[in-house]
Amino acid sequence: MAWVRSITRLSRSSSIWKPANRFTSTISADPGLAGFSSSGSAFHAGLGPTSPGLDKPRLVVLGTGWAGCRLMKSVDAGLYDIVCVSPRNHMVFTPLLASTCVGTLEFRSVAEPIGRIQPAISTAPGSYFFLARCTAIDPDAHTVHCESVTDQGGVRDAMEPWKFKVSYDKLVIAAGAEASTFGINGVEEHAIFLREVHHAQEIRRKLLLNLMLSDVPGISEDEKKRLLHCVVIGGGPTGVEFSGELSDFIIKDVHERYSHVKDFIHVTLIEANEILSSFDVRLRQYATKQLTKSGVRLVRGVVKDVQPEKVILNDGTEVPYGLLVWSTGVGPSPFIKSLYFPKSPGGRIGVDDWLRIPSVQDVFAIGDCSGFLESTGKPTLPALAQVAERQGKYLSNLVNQIGKAGGGYRNAAANLELGDPFVYRHLGSMATVGRYKALVDLRQSKEDKGLFLTGFITASKMKNPRPLASFLTNHGRSVTRKSKM
Amino acid sequence: MAWVRSITRLSRSSSIWKPANRFTSTISADPGLAGFSSSGSAFHAGLGPTSPGLDKPRLVVLGTGWAGCRLMKSVDAGLYDIVCVSPRNHMVFTPLLASTCVGTLEFRSVAEPIGRIQPAISTAPGSYFFLARCTAIDPDAHTVHCESVTDQGGVRDAMEPWKFKVSYDKLVIAAGAEASTFGINGVEEHAIFLREVHHAQEIRRKLLLNLMLSDVPGISEDEKKRLLHCVVIGGGPTGVEFSGELSDFIIKDVHERYSHVKDFIHVTLIEANEILSSFDVRLRQYATKQLTKSGVRLVRGVVKDVQPEKVILNDGTEVPYGLLVWSTGVGPSPFIKSLYFPKSPGGRIGVDDWLRIPSVQDVFAIGDCSGFLESTGKPTLPALAQVAERQGKYLSNLVNQIGKAGGGYRNAAANLELGDPFVYRHLGSMATVGRYKALVDLRQSKEDKGLFLTGFITASKMKNPRPLASFLTNHGRSVTRKSKM
Structure with a gap:
């Protein structure tokens, strides 16, 4: 049975399976395979089915966000070979991403390589990370279809992508959601999202470039104002935190280092409804006060059109900008839409109480791409890191338990007792609003009454202030306003 | 005389000088002005002449390399307004750049913002940094012509560049040289230089991308070998240091983190003559031995053609590569070539014993763009950081001395006594060859006899080993082989 092992080293033994050589590729795209399809004809290169007794069962994870990484971190690498397929080889600590834009934190501090989260992926012979996108899932054949990602970071002479297949014993879809543009013209082209490093x-590059350009002679005053106008669309936690970080940056760094242009730079936050709408009303008021105090202009408005140098609102107002950041929430990605699995309200992949896709064997979905099926009677959970992290942790326990009970291989877990279903308990929400000020909302849901806090850390005593991290570790003196409603 | 001050704030008082508004630009390119030309007709926007008694004299510095930054660091900001024109707002500590490619050092550790080197540039009302390129010098009108640089770092919606002029009292040309391609086809398109962050x-991006792609199923063994073949052209200190860093990276990080592909990655260093030809013969032999021992293949060859995935040598050999780094030395840039000043042998701007351009008033040239005129009887100095740094330091003293003696304004220093001329004393050369090993050559010139060293630092005791920095500070136990010839 030596050939069974050889499939994991396919490129060395091309006599058995034909590798998808990009020069002499004979492999077509299988366009009909966006959802269910068992066209198990001529195999692509890839990892073939595992063989009980010779191989460990293979757990394939799609995605390296909060859900997928938390899962992989705790999956027992002694029970499973872990294969991760993702266009990103690291996890991003998204709540701190806003701080990296202005240099409060270094980019490296908010990214963790997947090989450090789960070392087996770098070292175990049957575990891999594949820099690729999943393009289709074939649940009957227990196979995912993938395409390599070859053009990251604007690298020159990038290769053509190629296709391959990976067989799974257990599959976890943790492919996340994507930023919503609401179909507004120009968003993709001109606005910058805030989801990846x-x-x-x-x-950061654009902000610094605009600061420098605005000081070069020959630029008109209007143009200078436009260049230094930072516009943020969306008043959720990301938009609010980024606005706060920006105003901190202006008050401190711009006044020190770009003092020639300090009177020209401004931040405007545009939100259709209220900022931080998921937070308690008093916290919203506190955030509004703090942001306004630190110079952020709050504008109620709906964006109609995005042009290269200005945003047009529904009421016809034109807002010129030099930097446009878009953070209006997320929705299902084209990949998730393309899957023929039953969906939850909102278009996410529908899962049962144990995060399984009930219509097929051995497939789970967690994080922003998934939601409870209506039949479970549970509400769709918000697209939060907290939810994804908790689901990843729960599912790692579940697959470990299945593996220990001998259900790791394909179709072997159908009759196992799965134990407690997943229950989400909200531990509270938090957002920073700049200048070392933050909000914490500890209510279970928007409708609940409960504990919430606002507070600040004394900045003067901190040499390297890191707003959120400091607040989390309660470093320094902290004054909180508590209210039991 | 209020209008004299207003020129430094031109964009606010467009009644006097017309700003080059990019929407309604009426300014032509003055193509005839590549060298000397006094077409002092309609002014562009910019900084006009200073007025003794109202303004400080203005020192304009072109470039932010070793020479320009060392100069600006020590120029007395009480004597001069400093205006720096450069396409780069920071200085790069070039000897450590190779270490950043593989993560030994962080990029931020080798770059220093110009505003921190000379704080007056960020804060003093008449001192500026302009993100721009100098396109022409008009020594009769004491004016430089510039064009803004608007497209750094692949920023979207970059503005069109615009032109402006800056009047100077003293001008220092420290615009550096550029990487030589020797006119070889394909170098610019496919090879990466190692001169900027x-x-x-x-x-780093390409190396990591290739490591990840080589592990994706469906790639042939030949293609995997090509992807992971790192080829370095040029065996000077940069090429040798980068090869050493790469082999360290392979021995340590690739074996740990990319263990699936560790047997496929190789480094080849191609040099037409001998590696480190400016070093003593015994140091060369030591370097050759160390590099070979750590797995670097040394190939004697001359590159004829560079294609997207392979290099063709003069003897017809084809060398497939996944990463190609070009470090074969530097030559005059098109800007330096375009200047009509007398040149030194090698095409650099010719300077006298005091680093002045003798044919005109108030213009100096330092660093890789300059060389002694043949009339001085001094040899052209090598294009080394050490030379540039020493020239910058010397010239800062000289302009400070001129300023103190009342010669700071234009045409005011003609009859001043300048004191000692610039004399270069070589303090030795150093190169690291990976694995905490380095060479130090303390001879004054290639022909001299003298002291040289090789040595290593015990790596096991260092938590965050930084080869060169550690060697410089003599941190840890060091064994040296000394030889008095």
Whole structure:
């Protein structure tokens, strides 16, 4: 049975399976395979089915966000070979991403390589990280179809992508959601999202470039004002935190280092409804006061059109900008939409109480791409890191338990007792609003009464202030306003 | 005389000088002004002449390399307004750049913002940094012509560049040289230089991308070998240090973190003559031995053509590569070539014993863009950081001395006594060859006899080993082989 092992080293033994050589590729795209399809004809290169007794069962994870990484961290690498397929080889600590845009934190501090989260992926012979996107899932054949990602970071001479297949015993879809543009023209082209490290890098580059350009002679005053107008669309935690970080940056760094242009730079936060709408009303008022005090202009408005140098609102107002950051929430990605699995309200993949996709064997979905099926009677959970992290942790326990009970291989877990279903308990929400001030809302849901806090850390005593991290560790003196409603 | 001050705030008082508004630009490119030309007709926007008694004299510095930054660091900001024109707002500590490509050092550790080197540039009302390129010098009108640089770092929606002029009382040309391609086809398109932080970032991105791609199923063994073949052209200190860093990275990080592909990655260093030809013969032999021992293949060859995935040598050999780094030395840039000043042998701007351009008033040239005129009887100095740094330091003293003696304004220093001329004394050369090993050559010139060293630092005791920095500070136990010839 030596050939069974050889599939994990396919490129060395091309006599058995034909590798998808990009020069002489004979492999077509299988366009009909966006959802269920068992066209198990000529195999692509890839990892074939595992063989009980010779291989460990293979757990395939799609995605390296909060859900997927938390899962992989705790999956027992003695029970499973872990194969991760993702266009990103690291996890991003998204709540701190806003701080990297202005240099409060270094980019490296908010990204963790997947090989450090789960060392087996770098070292175990049957565990891999594949820099690729999943393009289709074939649940009958227990196979995912993938395409390599070859053009990251604007690298020159990038290769053509190629296709391959990976067989799974257990599959976890943790592919996340994508930023919503609401179909508004120009968003993709001109606005920058704030979801990945390269977004934060682009924001930083553009901010610094605009600061420098606005000081070069020959620029008109209007143009200078436009260049230095930072507009943030969306008043959720990300938008509010980024606005706060920006105003901190202006008050401190711009006044020190770009003092020639300090009177020209401004931040405007545009939100259709109220900022931080999921937070308690008093926290919203506190945030509004703090942001306004630190110079952020809050504008109620709906964006109609985005042009290269200005945003047009529904009421016709034109807002010129030099930097435009878009953080209006997330929705299902085209990949998630393309899957023929039953969906939860909102278009996410529908899961049962144990985060399984009930219509097929051995497939789970967690994080922003998934939601409870209506039949469970549970509400769709918000697209929060907290939810994804908790689901990843729960599912790692579940797959470990299944593996220990001998249900790791394909179709072997159908009759196992799965234990307690997943229950989400909200531990509270938090957002920073700049200048070392933050909000914490500890209510279970928007409708509940409960404990919430606002507070600040004394900045003067901190050499390297890191707003959120400091607040979390309660470093320094902290004054809180508590209220039991 | 209020209008004299207003020129430094031109964009606010467009009644006097017309700003080059990019929407309604009426300014032509003055193509005839590549060298000397006094077409002092309609002024562009910019900084006009200073007025003794109202303004400080203005020192304009072109460039932010070793020479320009060392100069600006020590120029007395009480004597001069300092205006720096450069396409880069920071200085790069080039000898450590190779270490950033593989993560030994962080990019931020090798770059220093100009505003921190000379704080007056960020804060003093008449001192500026302009993100721009100098396009022409008009020594009769004491004016430089500049064009803004608006497209750094692949920023989207970059503005169109615009032109402006800056009047100077003293001008220092420290615009550096550029990497030589020797006219070889394909170098610019496919090879990466190693002179700027963004080069190091591109190398790191490509190296990591290739490591990840080589592990994706469906790639042939030949293609995997190509992807993981790192080829370095040029065996000077930069090429040798980068090869050493790469082999360290392979021996340590790749074996740990990319263990699936560790047997496929290789480094080849191609040099037409001998590696480190400016070093003593015994040091060369030591370097050759160390590099070979750590797995670097040394190839004697001359590159004829560079194609997207392979290098063709003069003898017809084809060398496939996944990463190609080009470090074969530097030559005059098109800007330096375009200047009509007398040149030194090698095409650099010719200077006298005091680093002045003798044919005109108030203009100096330092660093890789300058060389002694043949009339001085001194040899052209090598294009080394050490030379540039020493020239910057010397010239800062000289301009301070001129300023104190009342010669700061234009045409005011003609009859001043300048004191000692610039004399270069070589303090020795150093290169690291990876694995905490380095060479130090303390001879005054290639022909001299003298002291040289090789040595290593015990790595096991260092938590965050930084080869060169550690060697410089003599941190840890060091064994040296000394030889008095």
